[in-house]
Amino acid sequence: MAKVKVTLEVGNDGVAVITIFNPPVNALAIPIIAGLKEKFDEVARRNDVTAIVLTGNGGRFSGGFDINVFEKVHKSGDVSLVPDVSVELLVNRLEDSKKPVVAAVEGLALGGGLELALGCHARIAAPRTQLGLPELTLGVIPGFGGTQRLPRLAGLHKAVEMMLLSKSIMSEEGKKLGLIDAIVPSQELLKVSRLWALDIAERRKPWLRSLHRTDKLGSLSEAREILKVARQQARKTAPNMPQHQACLDVIEDGIVHGGYSGVLKEAKVFKELVLSDTSKGLVHVFFAQRATSKVPNVTDVGLKPRHVKKVAVIGGGLMGSGIATALLLSNIYVVLKEVNSEYLQKGIKTIEANVKGLVTKGKLTHDKAQRALSLLKGSLDYSDFKDVDMVIEAVIENVPLKQKIFGELEKVCPSHCILATNTSTIDLNVVGEKTSSHDRIVGAHFFSPAHVMPLLEIVRTEKTSAQVILDLLTVGKIIKKVPVVVGNCTGFAVNRAFFPYTQGAHILLYSGVDVFRIDRVISNFGLPMGPFQLQDLAGYGVALAVGKEFATAFPDRTFTSPLVEFLIKHGRNGKNNGKGYYIYEKGSKPKPDLSVLPIIEESRRVTNIMPGGKPLSVTDQEILEMILFPVVNEACRILDEGIVVRASDLDIASVLGMSFPSYRGGIVFWADLVGPKHIYDSLKKWSGVYGNFYKPSRFLEERAMKGVPLSAPASSSPSSRSRM
Numbered sequence: 001m002a003k004v005k006v007t008l009e010v011g012n013d014g015v016a017v018i019t020i021f022n023p024p025v026n027a028l029a030i031p032i033i034a035g036l037k038e039k040f041d042e043v044a045r046r047n048d049v050t051a052i053v054l055t056g057n058g059g060r061f062s063g064g065f066d067i068n069v070f071e072k073v074h075k076s077g078d079v080s081l082v083p084d085v086s087v088e089l090l091v092n093r094l095e096d097s098k099k100p101v102v103a104a105v106e107g108l109a110l111g112g113g114l115e116l117a118l119g120c121h122a123r124i125a126a127p128r129t130q131l132g133l134p135e136l137t138l139g140v141i142p143g144f145g146g147t148q149r150l151p152r153l154a155g156l157h158k159a160v161e162m163m164l165l166s167k168s169i170m171s172e173e174g175k176k177l178g179l180i181d182a183i184v185p186s187q188e189l190l191k192v193s194r195l196w197a198l199d200i201a202e203r204r205k206p207w208l209r210s211l212h213r214t215d216k217l218g219s220l221s222e223a224r225e226i227l228k229v230a231r232q233q234a235r236k237t238a239p240n241m242p243q244h245q246a247c248l249d250v251i252e253d254g255i256v257h258g259g260y261s262g263v264l265k266e267a268k269v270f271k272e273l274v275l276s277d278t279s280k281g282l283v284h285v286f287f288a289q290r291a292t293s294k295v296p297n298v299t300d301v302g303l304k305p306r307h308v309k310k311v312a313v314i315g316g317g318l319m320g321s322g323i324a325t326a327l328l329l330s331n332i333y334v335v336l337k338e339v340n341s342e343y344l345q346k347g348i349k350t351i352e353a354n355v356k357g358l359v360t361k362g363k364l365t366h367d368k369a370q371r372a373l374s375l376l377k378g379s380l381d382y383s384d385f386k387d388v389d390m391v392i393e394a395v396i397e398n399v400p401l402k403q404k405i406f407g408e409l410e411k412v413c414p415s416h417c418i419l420a421t422n423t424s425t426i427d428l429n430v431v432g433e434k435t436s437s438h439d440r441i442v443g444a445h446f447f448s449p450a451h452v453m454p455l456l457e458i459v460r461t462e463k464t465s466a467q468v469i470l471d472l473l474t475v476g477k478i479i480k481k482v483p484v485v486v487g488n489c490t491g492f493a494v495n496r497a498f499f500p501y502t503q504g505a506h507i508l509l510y511s512g513v514d515v516f517r518i519d520r521v522i523s524n525f526g527l528p529m530g531p532f533q534l535q536d537l538a539g540y541g542v543a544l545a546v547g548k549e550f551a552t553a554f555p556d557r558t559f560t561s562p563l564v565e566f567l568i569k570h571g572r573n574g575k576n577n578g579k580g581y582y583i584y585e586k587g588s589k590p591k592p593d594l595s596v597l598p599i600i601e602e603s604r605r606v607t608n609i610m611p612g613g614k615p616l617s618v619t620d621q622e623i624l625e626m627i628l629f630p631v632v633n634e635a636c637r638i639l640d641e642g643i644v645v646r647a648s649d650l651d652i653a654s655v656l657g658m659s660f661p662s663y664r665g666g667i668v669f670w671a672d673l674v675g676p677k678h679i680y681d682s683l684k685k686w687s688g689v690y691g692n693f694y695k696p697s698r699f700l701e702e703r704a705m706k707g708v709p710l711s712a713p714a715s716s717s718p719s720s721r722s723r724m
């Protein structure tokens with residue numbers, strides 16, 4: 001039997017139940033939409049049908065329009081691949097049907113799924129059903145009438161919030177808002193929905209067409225005020241994304257000219273937005289994120305993940321306590337080991353503060369916080385390690401210390417125990433040099449703060465077993481991280497790709513470009529802050545240590561900048577001591593600190609790299625490119641060396657690890673949009689002026705010359721060599 005289908009069953013009560021089958025989320029794929037049109041035509045014709053119930057199979061109503069179709073549109077440029085659902089299905093066959101339609105909603109109704117339900121004459125939901133219109137996260141607006149019907153059912157204010165923030169609500173809140181007519185236990189959902197549909201048919205319950213309602217819209221001036229405030233907010237929070245303002249325009253059109261006019265305008269704008277680069281980037285990120293957990297020879301060879309119940313974390317510093325917090329919040333027992341009771345207490349206090357912080361922010365209930373903390377045990381020795389399933393070492397970056405710890409772990413932990421290190425710099429083979437447990441040694445590279453940042457780099461060596469990688473992938477998902485499997489090299493994927501980022505910025509600065517302008521260009525592009533502000537935040541000690549590490553690993557292409565040493569010499573240490581490139585005052589945005597300029601001048605004199613001795617005259621676009629193209633160049637080397645499974649993994653790593661704007665699709669996706677040839681030509685030109693730092697990599701050169709996208713799989717490039 002086909003897995004993707006729409007079925008129709010007519011009961012003796014005269015109610016037809018139309019069910020969507022498309023596991024796992026009942027996405028509205030093209031055959032499903034065709035099937036729905038066909039079944040609604042059939043029920044309209046049949047005399048034995050009095051009323052209709054629309055539902056989804058398997059406890060999930062629908063996760064919305066099939067996002068794969070967006071991808072096809074992006075590849076082909078053919079927007080006609082998106083069928084007309086808004087008028088042909090929602091208005092003509094559903095809302096204007098001569099027989100009442102009730103949506104029986106369970107699990108989730110998202111995007112087009114919720115829009116289908118909004119077009120019905122009533123909605124009955126199971127408890128805790130997720131309702132939302134997250135289309136803006138895909139660079140489009142709701143396209144099946146959601147911009148018109150949601151405000152008419154939930155009220156304009158709430159609808160705008162749900163759409164602009166892509167925020168779901170639960171059916172319980174939906175009931176309060178009037179979006180849901182009744183909440184009934186799952187096992188009674190169909191029975192109650194059938195009766196409700198019959199009640200409407202026999203006029204015992206109102207027959208409401210959402211698009212015709214105006215009672216929740218308020219007056220025109222009230223509506224305009226809500227939209228005005230929302231526009232201002234969107235300008236601040238989503239400055240580079242067109243879908244936010246477009247969504248508000250379409251809502252306004254419907255309020256001014258009526259729901260049907262709004263539906264037509266919505267369909268037009270939706271089709272324009274599907275073709276935007278923003279939608280291309282966001283849809284790419286949607287699938288790329290899900291692809292990271294598909295690892296050849298690990299997740300496709302029939303292995304089963306082992307249950308990881310208890311984890312030991314060694315080191316209660318910032319990273320260790322963050323990692324412990326993430327594990328505890330997902331109900332995993334944690335033993336936190338430190339070298340003395342003072343450090344241990346400090347670590348435990350940090351964990352408590354992390355957990356309490358989440359309660360204060362309303363992200364965790366008090367009960368769950370208590371439960372999480374009850375799973376924590378502090379330890380000063382290895383006595384609790386005899387039954388741990390995994391150890392995550394998070395001590396300082398010191399090779400002999402780590403080697404000693406791993407040697408001890410091999411003796412005290414059970415033989416199945418995974419031995420992970422959170423190192424961000426040290427070669428895993430070196431860490432495990434003094435053991436014979438190389439198959440169970442793996443990198444678990446978290447980003448700080450570890451209980452907040454979503455990325456987990458899983459670093460494997462040639463010897464790490466597939467089982468261990470699978471187990472860590474599974475733990476990563478349980479603790480709500482996006483795990484990306486990477487090969488063993490200096491900086492792994494994120495830090496390695498972005499090491500030239502700061503160096504490019506420093507080259508520009510020495511060339512005479514204003515430090516604050518550089519930061520502005522980068523934040524206007526969409527990163528949360530520019531490279532200098534980031535340096536302030538990370539602390540100059542970190543900047544020096546990282547700089548040295550990359551200078552050692554990649555001496556041929558490292559630009560050594562004396563600026564940070566100069567700053568330290570002048571008593572500055574970034575945000576840590578309140579003296580950086582910016583002034584940091586509580587409660588206000590960082591302000592440029594002009595007293596840093598003489599120090600910059602001093603370092604400019606030392607480096608003396610201004611072309612022709614004069615400050616460089618550059619456009620903002622050139623500033624952006626001189627900083628980000630070297631990152632693309634390093635990303636190319638990562639791809640060439642097979643450090644990541646696929647190019648899109650590097651996109652996710654850049655988005656989640658470096659906050660590269662998701663609407664630009666990640667570093668490689670963005671580079672392909674810009675064009676490898678342009679990147680290659682620019683780097684070649686700059687390498688003539690500034691030397692090897694800008695020298696194009698072999699991979700980039702090859703692809704630029706052949707016109708092959710950087711993201712194309714390795715087989716497109718004969719010389720690629722994999723380290724995975």
Ligand SMILES: C[C@H](O)CC(=O)SCCNC(=O)CCNC(=O)[C@H](O)C(C)(C)COP(=O)(O)OP(=O)(O)OC[C@H]1O[C@@H](n2cnc3c(N)ncnc32)[C@H](O)[C@@H]1OP(=O)(O)O
Nearest residue numbers: 025027063064065066067068110111112134142143144290
């Ligand atoms: C015209 C309309 O207005 C436009 C639209 O409707 S656009 C679509 C709007 N809907 C959405 O944005 C929802 C997107 N989906 C999600 O947020 C989540 O998948 C979910 C909350 C539904 C389920 O989450 P979860 O249970 O963690 O499963 P998740 O791994 O994400 O998805 C399971 C599979 O379903 C796929 N999937 C989920 N929603 C999909 C969709 N709308 N279309 C196509 N595939 C979808 C995923 O790609 C994944 O496939 P894979 O197993 O091959 O990797």
